[in-house]
Amino acid sequence: MVGHHYVETLVKSDINADITIIGGETRPAYDRVHLSEVFDGKGPEDLAMGSREQYEEWGVDAHFGDFAKTIDRDNQKVITEGGQAFAYDKLVLATGSYPFIPPIPGHDQEHCLAYRTIDDLAEIKASAKGKKIGVVVGGGLLGLECANALKNLGLEAHVVEFAPGLMGVQLDDGGSEMLRRKIEALGVNVHTSKATQKIVKGDELRLKMEFADETELETDMIVFSAGIRPYDQLARDADLKVGERGGIEIDYQCKTSDENIFAIGECAVLGNFIYGLVAPGYRMAEAAVSQLSEDRTSFTGADMSTKLKLLGVDVGSVGDAKGQAEDSRAFIYSDERNDVYKRLNVSSDGKKVLGATLVGDTEDYDTLLQYYLNDMELPDSPENLILPASDGEKPALGADALPMGATICSCLNVSKGDVVEAIDGGCLTVADVKGCTKAGSGCGGCAALLKNVVDAELNSRGLEVNTDLCEHFSHTRQELFTIAQASQIQTFDELIEKHGHGKGCDICKPAVASIMASLWNDHVLESDLVPLQDTNDTFMANMQKDGTYSVVPRVPGGEILPDQLIVLGEVAKKYNLYSKITGGQRVDLFGARMNDLPNIWGELIDAGFETGHAYAKALRTVKSCVGSTWCRYGVQDSVGQAIDLENRYKGLRAPHKFKMGVSGCTRECAEAQSKDIGVIATENGWNLYVCGNGGMKPRHADLFATDLDTETLYKYIDRVLMFYVRTADRLQRTSTWLENLEGGLDYLKEVVIEDKLGICADLEKQMQHVIDTYQCEWKTAINNTEKLKRFRQFVNSEQEDSNVLFVEERGQIRPATETEKQRPELKAVV
Amino acid sequence: MTNNVICQTRDLVENSGVCALINNEQVALFYLPNTEQKIFAVGNWDPFGKANVMSRGLIGSIGDELVVFSPLYKQRFSLATGQCLDEDAALPTYNVAIENDDVVLVS
Numbered sequence: 001m002v003g004h005h006y007v008e009t010l011v012k013s014d015i016n017a018d019i020t021i022i023g024g025e026t027r028p029a030y031d032r033v034h035l036s037e038v039f040d041g042k043g044p045e046d047l048a049m050g051s052r053e054q055y056e057e058w059g060v061d062a063h064f065g066d067f068a069k070t071i072d073r074d075n076q077k078v079i080t081e082g083g084q085a086f087a088y089d090k091l092v093l094a095t096g097s098y099p100f101i102p103p104i105p106g107h108d109q110e111h112c113l114a115y116r117t118i119d120d121l122a123e124i125k126a127s128a129k130g131k132k133i134g135v136v137v138g139g140g141l142l143g144l145e146c147a148n149a150l151k152n153l154g155l156e157a158h159v160v161e162f163a164p165g166l167m168g169v170q171l172d173d174g175g176s177e178m179l180r181r182k183i184e185a186l187g188v189n190v191h192t193s194k195a196t197q198k199i200v201k202g203d204e205l206r207l208k209m210e211f212a213d214e215t216e217l218e219t220d221m222i223v224f225s226a227g228i229r230p231y232d233q234l235a236r237d238a239d240l241k242v243g244e245r246g247g248i249e250i251d252y253q254c255k256t257s258d259e260n261i262f263a264i265g266e267c268a269v270l271g272n273f274i275y276g277l278v279a280p281g282y283r284m285a286e287a288a289v290s291q292l293s294e295d296r297t298s299f300t301g302a303d304m305s306t307k308l309k310l311l312g313v314d315v316g317s318v319g320d321a322k323g324q325a326e327d328s329r330a331f332i333y334s335d336e337r338n339d340v341y342k343r344l345n346v347s348s349d350g351k352k353v354l355g356a357t358l359v360g361d362t363e364d365y366d367t368l369l370q371y372y373l374n375d376m377e378l379p380d381s382p383e384n385l386i387l388p389a390s391d392g393e394k395p396a397l398g399a400d401a402l403p404m405g406a407t408i409c410s411c412l413n414v415s416k417g418d419v420v421e422a423i424d425g426g427c428l429t430v431a432d433v434k435g436c437t438k439a440g441s442g443c444g445g446c447a448a449l450l451k452n453v454v455d456a457e458l459n460s461r462g463l464e465v466n467t468d469l470c471e472h473f474s475h476t477r478q479e480l481f482t483i484a485q486a487s488q489i490q491t492f493d494e495l496i497e498k499h500g501h502g503k504g505c506d507i508c509k510p511a512v513a514s515i516m517a518s519l520w521n522d523h524v525l526e527s528d529l530v531p532l533q534d535t536n537d538t539f540m541a542n543m544q545k546d547g548t549y550s551v552v553p554r555v556p557g558g559e560i561l562p563d564q565l566i567v568l569g570e571v572a573k574k575y576n577l578y579s580k581i582t583g584g585q586r587v588d589l590f591g592a593r594m595n596d597l598p599n600i601w602g603e604l605i606d607a608g609f610e611t612g613h614a615y616a617k618a619l620r621t622v623k624s625c626v627g628s629t630w631c632r633y634g635v636q637d638s639v640g641q642a643i644d645l646e647n648r649y650k651g652l653r654a655p656h657k658f659k660m661g662v663s664g665c666t667r668e669c670a671e672a673q674s675k676d677i678g679v680i681a682t683e684n685g686w687n688l689y690v691c692g693n694g695g696m697k698p699r700h701a702d703l704f705a706t707d708l709d710t711e712t713l714y715k716y717i718d719r720v721l722m723f724y725v726r727t728a729d730r731l732q733r734t735s736t737w738l739e740n741l742e743g744g745l746d747y748l749k750e751v752v753i754e755d756k757l758g759i760c761a762d763l764e765k766q767m768q769h770v771i772d773t774y775q776c777e778w779k780t781a782i783n784n785t786e787k788l789k790r791f792r793q794f795v796n797s798e799q800e801d802s803n804v805l806f807v808e809e810r811g812q813i814r815p816a817t818e819t820e821k822q823r824p825e826l827k828a829v830v
Numbered sequence: 831m832t833n834n835v836i837c838q839t840r841d842l843v844e845n846s847g848v849c850a851l852i853n854n855e856q857v858a859l860f861y862l863p864n865t866e867q868k869i870f871a872v873g874n875w876d877p878f879g880k881a882n883v884m885s886r887g888l889i890g891s892i893g894d895e896l897v898v899f900s901p902l903y904k905q906r907f908s909l910a911t912g913q914c915l916d917e918d919a920a921l922p923t924y925n926v927a928i929e930n931d932d933v934v935l936v937s
């Protein structure tokens with residue numbers, strides 16, 4: 001990582017240099033910090049930082065998959081294990097570190113693994129497959145992250161720590177204890193003060209760990225995360241100076257004891273200290289590059305504060321977190337009911353922040369960090385900074401108060417001044433500022449602060465972030481929803497007359513139609529609604545590229561009668577439609593002419609079908625797996641549940657389409673975690689997942705609540721969906737909605753489970769109204785000649801559209817291409 | 831001046847479009863009862879989507895200009911002039927009017 005940053009910095013500087021990279025791993029540099037995301041479905045390519053093409057473009061000579069073996073300092077050459085030799089003027093060592101594996105007897109058996117590289121992950125995955133228990137040795141930051149990964153792989157996770165507490169490096173005892181409580185509550189088993197003495201073959205599982213206190217633990221696999229050791233063998237062999245406890249010694253210019261050799265990142269030791277984080281590594285890289293130019297800078301140490309989410313628990317550590325400095329005075333706040341622990345260390349005169357520990361709630365992190373980093377003077381009662389505010393107001397450090405030099409993003413070294421400059425340069429949104437300064441593209445921990453600074457800056461310039469729906473309404477969708485609901489407005493005309501101007505457009509009309517539908521649920525073809533809809537809603541079918549339509553009947557839960565399948569086949573044959581099984585467990589019939597739609601639907605409705613709303617921003621399908629009825633692993637009737645859910649929510653119009661899935665056990669054959677609402681059966685009920693997405697930007701759904709009975713399940717889904725309907729932007733899927741929801745998942749839980757806003761009864765009532773007023777739109781339409789009037793190709797002729805032409809392919813029709821249309825003999829296939 | 835009757839006003843859909851066949855050309859008719867001109871006629875052929883679909887587009891306004899949005903790829907066309915507001919293209923326009931209950935082509 002740090003080596004790559006060095007190369008990138010050097011290439012982008014004015015310094016002229018021929019650069020060669022020697023990388024031991026087979027792939028170019030990648031982002032180790034987000035390694036665990038590979039368990040959540042990211043591929044190695046998502047983590048890539050450099051690529052071979054990129055290096056080529058930069059004119060960098062890059063070699064991967066071959067370790068440097070010796071440095072010939074006299075002749076200024078590096079020789080690799082593969083026997084290649086490379087000459088250098090200046091050599092930069094950025095070899096990082098490797099996981100320390102304690103020399104416990106038996107540590108080198110199969111299924112005893114480490115956690116550092118992409119290849120390690122593949123091994124962990126393979127080892128965990130189909131197994132029950134996994135142990136992580138080491139309760140530090142990485143160990144806990146690894147435990148989370150094991151948990152996500154479906155294992156029962158255990159953490160074995162030698163010391164009496166977790167994350168001893170970053171947290172004080174109180175914080176460490178609170179973290180333990182929280183993690184145990186999440187189902188991870190924590191064993192502290194445990195010294196492993198031996199690893200032997202297990203009696204029931206693969207391995208058995210024997211501890212000094214004569215207890216034992218059986219497990220299928222062990223991952224070591226007991227600290228890191230710098231890769232310094234190369235330097236030792238070359239007689240470079242190394243630190244007492246390893247690491248290549250460097251000075252403030254990142255030079256080693258050989259003035260032509262630099263060391264940066266996790267392999268380097270400065271004043272007996274190894275900086276095991278990316279941000280300091282990057283600063284070293286920049287300092288090392290600067291030595292090649294006129295304006296040299298130094299690396300004099302770096303801030304090691306961190307904020308992260310471990311197993312879903314917020315943890316923050318600022319500066320001297322444990323208050324070890326002599327004149328340190330602590331304020332400690334502990335709330336064992338909500339599992340929150342905070343400690344603030346200030347100087348004895350109470351004027352400066354020395355450090356802080358935060359567990360369970362890191363809301364104050366940004367403020368404390370800024371006081372600390374910028375050496376700012378504290379207000380009179382510093383304890384208020386960590387105490388919950390009694391009146392909702394907190395003396396948060398306004399972004400305005402920060403000096404220009406304050407670091408906003410420490411990973412990318414972006415200061416408030418840089419952000420201000422970007423805004424001066426024309427960036428008007430957080431996304432623009434991110435793109436321009438790269439702030440926030442490292443660990444992501446600075447996102448909230450960055451947003452605050454950008455908002456405050458825009459505000460101070462009188463620039464308001466424009467959230468208007470379109471030129472016709474200076475309101476957001478959410479505001480329009482509230483207006484329509486509060487003043488009982490039922491038509492677009494009334495809404496635009498009172499709260500907008502002009503005639504509307506393809507943005508506001510469908511958005512308002514959707515709001516009206518969510519609120520009042522009238523038939524889509526009511527005369528005042530027709531002009532609002534996109535063509536798909538108006539014709540209750542999806543328009544295809546040639547102007548014909550597709551027909552998708554609802555198949556709740558994917559369960560279908562043989563006779564219904566036969567009818568689908570017969571209708572397809574009769575109206576010459578192309579048929580295809582969709583990705584949503586149903587059948588799509590394509591190529592229907594507008595004037596045939598009513599007859600086609602008449603026949604389908606007679607066979608018991610209903611509209612599938614494939615054309616609407618509404619519930620699409622509830623995908624199911626076969627479940628306990630047939631499957632030997634199923635623990636609940638997933639098909640029955642899917643059918644019930646589909647029937648409950650069918651017809652609900654929302655800001656965007658939404659999908660559900662129900663799986664009968666954790667094997668998850670219905671892929672429920674990729675749906676807006678996912679339900680997975682457990683022995684005791686149902687686990688509810690929310691806000692997943694497939695499509696353009698896939699997102700795994702978040703676990704929302706566990707072991708629910710069906711009644712509670714419906715209650716929660718009612719509330720989540722209605723809250724989404726009320727507050728989302730137009731065309732915002734639940735995934736992006738949640739990601740933009742202030743407070744995120746925790747806030748959503750507060751609203752839905754704890755009824756923080758006191759609106760749950762109202763949300764349920766509104767949902768009940770939609771459920772009670774459901775109608776199959778096609779059924780209503782075919783019984784109403786007035787509504788069918790539109791399904792005519794021409795108002796003054798019985799002819800058909802002569803431009804709609806098909807050709808045959810694999811035994812079915814498909815639209816003719818433009819060239820095929822020029823060839824008259826093909827027209828016979830119509 | 832001879833006026834040809836195309837259809838009746840009851841064949842139209844308020845604030846939306848229908849399609850008529852006039853001298854073998856497909857014409858999209860938009861009925862906007864709250865405007866001065868009340869009825870607009872442009873070609874039904876979408877030059878970008880290459881299909882006869884304009885009559886099924888949504889109606890709206892951009893500034894003072896009344897427009898129809900292509901239902902396929904959402905380009906905007908002026909109802910009055912047929913001119914596309916997004917790219918260099920135009921729909922043919924037709925001179926139509928409402929006389930009593932008839933929709934007529936004015937020639």
Ligand code: SRM
Pocket residue numbers: 542543544550552580581582583584585586587588614620621657659674692693694695696697733
């Ligand atoms: C027919 C089908 C493809 C197929 O042959 O299998 C299909 C067809 C279309 N999809 Fe899809 N999607 C189909 C399953 C999916 C799936 C898979 C699934 O649901 O399990 C996904 C990914 C899952 C998801 O939504 O999270 C999917 C993600 C999309 C997206 C991207 C949405 C996103 O959030 O990124 C769009 C575009 C959009 O909605 O804005 C889209 C849009 C479309 C449209 C509506 C495009 C259009 O406007 O013409 C297509 C309409 C075809 C038609 O006329 O019926 N379709 N589409 C599938 C219909 C399923 C059904 O029975 O209703």
Ligand SMILES: Cc1cc2nc3c(=O)[nH]c(=O)nc-3n(C[C@H](O)[C@H](O)[C@H](O)COP(=O)(O)OP(=O)(O)OC[C@H]3O[C@@H](n4cnc5c(N)ncnc54)[C@H](O)[C@@H]3O)c2cc1C
Pocket residue numbers: 001002003004022023024025032033034035036066067068069094095096097115116117142145231234264265266267275276277278279281308443
């Ligand atoms: C799972 C995980 C999570 C982490 N999370 C965070 C976090 O949230 N925040 C944070 O700041 N830091 C985090 N870190 C630490 C961070 O990844 C490291 O600080 C960073 O990777 C150090 O960069 P580096 O370039 O010094 O070493 P590395 O990224 O390890 O790169 C060194 C490379 O050199 C190669 N190499 C070694 N010897 C040789 C040789 N002789 N010849 C050729 N190549 C050689 C190695 O194979 C390796 O590819 C995390 C680390 C891990 C493993």
Ligand code: SF4
Pocket residue numbers: none
């Ligand atoms: S993936 Fe694209 S082309 Fe295929 S059905 Fe979905 S929207 Fe259409």
Ligand code: FES
Pocket residue numbers: 408409410411412439440441442443444445446447
């Ligand atoms: S602090 Fe890590 S991305 Fe900004």
